[in-house]
Structure formats: C-alpha cells, structure tokens
Amino acid sequence: MNISGNSTAIIMKQKLDAKFAKKGVLTGLFSGCTWGLNNVLLGLALGLVPAMGEDAALYAIPLAAACMNDSLAGLWLLLYNGGGGRLQEIIRSLKTFPGLMVCLAALLGGPLANSGYLLGISMAGPAYALTITALYPLVGAVLSRIFLKQHILPRVWAGMFLSVIGAIVISYVPPEGGNNANFYLGILFASIAALGWGAEAVLAVFGMSMIDPKIAINIRELTSGIFMAIFILPIVGGWAVISQVVALPTTVGAFAIAALAAGVSYLAWYTANSKCGVAKGMALNGTYVMWGVIFSAVFLSQPLTQNLAIGSVLVLIGATLVAINPKEFFNKGGEA
Amino acid sequence: MADILPLRFRMLHYISTVDKACADDIMQALKPEYGTEKQFTKNVFVEHLLDMKANFVIDDNDVILDNKGELVIYYSINDEGRNLLKKYLPKRWNRK
DSSP: OBSSSSSHHHHHHHHHHHHHHHHHHHHHEEEHHHHHHHHHHHHHHTTOOOOOOIIIIIIHHHHHHHHHHHHHHHHHHHHHHHHHHHHHHHHHHHHHHHHHHHHHHIIIIIHHHHHHHHHHHHHOOOOHHHHHTTTTHHHHHHHHHHSOOOOHHHHHHHHHHHHHHHHHHHHOOOOOOOTTTTHHHHHHHHHHHHHHHHHHHHHHHHHTTTHHHHHHHHHHHHHHHOOOOOEEEHHHHHHHHHHHHHHHHHHHHEEEEHHHHHHHHHHHHHHHHHHHHHHHHHHHHTTHHHHHHHHHHSSSSOOOOOOHHHHHHHHHHHHHHHHOHHHHOOOOTTTT | TOOOOOOOHHHHHHTTTOOOOOOOHHHHHHHHHHSSSTTTSHHHHHHHHHHHHTSSSSEEEEEEEEETTTTEEEEEEEEEHHHHHHHHHOOOHHTH
C-alpha cells in the first residue's frame, strides 16, 4: 500500500510497525509459556483433589477442573478489567453481534472442545486422540484463511507443520490395539475438539475487529465457566468434585493460582491473535507443549525422555520459523 | 448514555464518518461519550488503531510529523471495515 508523508515520518512509521509485529510475536510466545505453566500448576492442583473412584477420574474431575480453571480465570480477568476501568465495556460488548460471536467462540473452545478432548482420549485412546487434537493450530489457520481471508506465508505454514509434528512427538504414547467398541466415535470426538479450538480462535479474532481483546477474553472465560457449571457438570457429577474441593482451602488456592496463569495466558493469546493473526497466534501459543515439558523437568524433576527432547526441538524450530523474518518486520507489517 | 458502543467498535464507526482521522482527532470527537472513563487515554486509542489495522478493517494511508516531531498516523476505513459496519452496527446507529 502507498503511504504518503515525508521520509522521516515514513521511517518512524516503519519502526512502529516492526515494534508492533515484534510485540505480537512475543505476546504469542508468552501465552504459550504461561499455558505450559498453567498445565503444570493444574496438574499439581488435581493431585490435591481427594480420590473419588475410577468413573469420577475419567470425566467428573477433569471437567470440574476445566470449569474451575475457566471460571476462576474469568474472575481474575474481572479484577484486571475492573482495575483498568473497563467493566462497562463487557456489558456494551454483549449487546453487540461481535460480542455474541465471542460467546459462541467460548462455547466451541470451552465446553465443546474440552469435552470432545476427554471423550476422545477415553474412547479412542491417547495415541490417536492426542495426535488429532494436536492439529488444532492447522485447523485454525485453514479456517482463518477461508473465513477471515488472512494471508498466510509459506514460511508460516512450514513452521506450523513442524510445531504440530513436534507436539505429536511429545504427546506420543504407543497405541493399545484399538479394539475399543467406541474407537471411531472417539476419533470423531477428538476431531470435534480440534475443530472447536480452531473455530474459537477464528470467531474470536472476527469479534476482536470491533471489541477489545481484554474484554473478549473475559467474556470467553466467564461464558465457558458458567456454561460448564450449569449444563455439563450436573451430567457428569462434577458438582460432587467441586463440593469436595471447596472444603479444602489449600486445593482451592492451588486451583486459583493455576487459573491466574490461565487468565494471563488466555489474555496474551487473544492479544497475540488480534495483533499477528490466527495462524501465528495459534502456532506460538502451541509452544505450550514444549514449555510444559521444560517446567515439568525443572520444577517437578520429571525425566526428559528422547521423545520429549526431539519433540521440543521440533516445536522450537517451528515456532522460530513462524515468528522470525526480519524483512517482514520492516517491510510487510500486514501479512500473517 | 444507554446505547454506548464498545470503544473499538465506536472508533471504527467514527472513522467511517470522516475521510481520515488520527488518534487525537478521534479522541476529541469521542470525548463527550467516553471522556470520563479510565480507558480514555492516547495509548489505548493508538493500540486500538494498530490492532484494527492489523485486522484489515482500516488502512493507514498518511503520516506526518507534528510540530513536536512526533509521528501522527491518519487512518481511513476500507471496504472490509465498511462491510462489517453495514452488517453488525446496531440499527439505531445507522441513523447517526
């Protein structure tokens, strides 16, 4: 695009654009790092939940944890937006179509994808389910190409593919024979999870053309948390889990700290998506798999297996490919 | 006012009513609606403009240096932004 103005002003503008692009990339990486931290903290919080039998461990506890994670993150974000004098923006946004699209994004990425993820793992086994759900950044990129017409550079596609392969290597577990009667249903649920997360990012970015990301993410977290509390937890017996948890202050505290990391991470993810596009935002957020491995190795002394090391290196190379092109920073601020 | 739009949405709408506008122009125009709010700062307006441009709903097509030597960027709405407003701007705002 042609920009008019004197040469000093144009150079200053190019520097501003480069700074903006860099901020988007760093925010995306930060979102991946804090999401990895959230996963580790959530794992620690889950370890403090009293044992409630095999059935509860399969659905009730993970879904109750997902509900608490989103609801508490929503409350942290309310505090953040309250401090910034933006609470009225939440009501204003909910009265508009883009605001309602963010609510829909929340339902797709929260209850639908989370439930699909858990059902997929239990029916098809983690080997297949985790491989399919790891494809979500690619789903998001394809949907953003179709619906938001976001241009994605070949370098970014290549980086995304590498990151996804890395994520699959990290989460790889040997298949267990696949003789489960619900195997194909499980594959379907895992696909729904990948679609849900991809569609969430696209709808949210659409909404954020007109709504502040800080507000969009607050709406997202509260919508997801409230919907799960009212419609999903009663079906799976999740309220029994929550009533056990609230009686244990240390466990509530652990979930609240994990949710703080989730709130920060989601805020950064939505901000990055709004600044550098869905494809880059999702790929950079996808580095959480690698960060999770690093945090687990450093803080929980978990062994660093060959798979974890190789997968993390692939994720790192992929994310670098997605993020870095010095030429683009200075010349083509608008492309994804 | 009961029907205040989210700030970013309102900024997009304002830009659609003028040929081009910079952050200061928009702040001046929207002061009666948002002027008392904590979010009414230059940094917030600049951030919204940069984000909207990154989302391809406005274009930056003119830059100058003001008399203090600071960069001033002028933005105009593009077809994508106009299309969004046509579809999603609440009905009551179409008359304004």
